[in-house]
Amino acid sequence: MKKSAIALISAILPLALLTSSPASAEPIKRKICVFDIIGNVGPVMGAMRDWSTAAISWGLEAELVPFTNEAIAAEDLKAGKCDAALITGIRGRDFNQYSGTLDSIGGIPTMDHMRILLQVMAHPSSADKVTTSTYGLMGIAPAGAAYLFVNDREINTLARAAGKKVAVLEYDKTQSILVSQIGATPVASDVSNFSGKFNNGVVDVVAAPLVAYTPLELYKGMTPNGGIINYPLAQITMQLIARTDRFPAEMMQTSREYFFKNLDAVLEGLAKEEKSVDPKWWVEIPDADKAGYEIMMQEARIQMRDLGYYSSEMLSLQRRIRCKLESSHAECVNPVE
Secondary structure (H helix, E strand, O other), X not given: OXXXXXXXXXXXXXXXHHOOOHHHOOXXXXXXXXXXXXXXXXXXXXXXXXXXXXXXXXXXXXXXXXXXXXXXXXXXXXXXXXXXXXXXHHHHOOOOHHHHHHHOOOOOXXXXXXXXXXXXXXXXXXXXXXXXXXXXXXXXXXXXXXXXEEOOOOOOOHHHHOOOEEEEEOOOXXXXXXXXXXXXXXXXXXXXXXXXXXXXXXXOEEXXXXXXXXXXXXXXXXXXXXXXXXXXXXXXXXXXXXXXXXXXXXXXXXXXXXXHHOHHHHHHHHHHHHOOOOHHHEEOOOHHHHHHHHHHHHHHHHHHHHOOOOOHHHHHHXXXXXXXXXXXXXXXXXXXX
């Protein structure tokens, strides 16, 4: 081979190595802990398998480990036994207050509001808000609105909830505070046992998304005279939270965008599950009471913000989205969030 050819190859080879695509590199292997109350055959695990398939093209080989106990999944993330964990946004507040405030009471009235919010959070401009030196968000998926399930249809106003026992998540102090303020008794519970307490009559009221109706058999707790109060309290989310030192920033951003691009598929799944709810359970509340509930929930959000539980920045973003869709509301003229 001529010296000129050898020289040309010597010059090109380093450049080729520098510009080779990440896909040709060895993928990183990471352990992803997934909370799915049903376990390995549950819908959450199914969705995460699709995510892990897509992640191969990002250079990530994910080992998915199902957890039916959310608390253990969260603790394993803290301990570094998991590189990332898919948990509820409420528990995720311990890792990122901004994204953990998504589930604030009354902050996101409808899925239309949620779509706009998730689009904002998936944008690269939000990366600094969902990432700290320790933990970062890799995606958000809605789990549907939370409704009150009651064992007595007459509990359709706040006044009638006074004196009743209400299951609250023991790790979310905001729930105990709010329940106590309406004169009800908070009963510390967990995602894994609140339904059993309701179904066995230990508590009179639980808050849950409609997708919990069938797998957790909440119809047992409502039988014979209970129902579901037809007024959404909050939007529940599942959030994939990762240790930032275990994933490249670009990969985390790609994952956030993946979650948003697949939002419609998630919503279709939620709609299918919600159709399993027998219409006979719905309990309507007087229209006159709804305005009062909105005021009550706003006051609750401000209180939780001032106590340090909610992110003021997220509450402000939620208000702006509410006003974008319903500009006639009083809060749009005189904002307090």
